[in-house]
Amino acid sequence: MLLIRAIVRPEKTGDILSELLSAGFPAVTKADVFGRGKQKGIIAGSVQYDEIPKEMLMIVVNDEDKDDIVKIIMRVARTGENGNYGDGRIFVSPVEEAYTISTGKKGL
Template sequence: MKKITAIVRPERAEEVAEALGKAGFAALTKMDVAGRGKQMGLRMGSVYYDELPKTMFWLVVQDERVAEAVEVISKTAYTGNFGDGKIFVSPVEEAYTIRTGVKEL
């Protein structure tokens, strides 16, 4: 299993969640966050925004479906502008259902 962490523009978050659901990735966690990328924030005239609002998604998928999930997120979150986001993929060694105590495969 792999954990996918995706950081996207907040205005694209609902579309990303809907697209993931339609593709069969129903289970996810979504959180509003703030941060900055390589651009180190945003300057508009004399105003400097050090951190910008983003939305972070976490989902765990089977190894064979990682590329599909990444493609759904990438295509849905894409605007072509700086700050579209980032996707990270990490291994998941173990997962347990709290209610039952059952170890996921």
């Protein structure tokens, strides 16, 4: 199992969730987050904004589904033809175990 964490522009979240659902991946956790990337925030005139609002999507999947999900997120979250700063980041980490609280069942 793998945990995919995608930090994306808030305006792209609805489209990403719709595409994931259409592709058969309905289970997603979403959280509002703030941060900055390599661009070190945004400078507008004499004001620098350090913390940019983003949304983090978290999805635990079987290993074989990783590439499909990453491709969907990359395609839908990218702005412009070649993408732009601030489009986001995707992190993939191993998950050792998962349990359903209501049933006690192990696994997805």
